[in-house]
Amino acid sequence: MQTLKKYSFTSIFSIFLLLSVAGSAFAAAQTTCPVMGGTIVNKELYADYKGERVYFCCAACPSQFAKDPQKYINKMKEMGQEPEKIDTNK
Secondary structure, three states: OHHHHHHHHHHHHHHHHHHHHHHHHOOEEOOEOOOOOOEOOOOOOEEEEOOEEEEOOOOOHHHHHHHOHHHHHHHHHHOOEEOEEOOOOO
16 A cells, blocks of 8 residues: 555656656747737837836737736737746856
């Protein structure tokens, strides 16, 4: 009986670990604006937030993003896209 419990815990932990890693491994680079949903065509339209760079489809989006950045970061992650990591030590 103890072996079964140990095996069950190990299995559950392994599955949890795999799912956690898989979720982050499959996130794609950003191609869609998190504010209006347009395609990113101009990499000069962006905002930096907590070590991440978020790109936008038009000049109106950065000010909207600034009102609630975490909302839009979460939206990107729900779309399966990740903000670009930036070096904040420059």
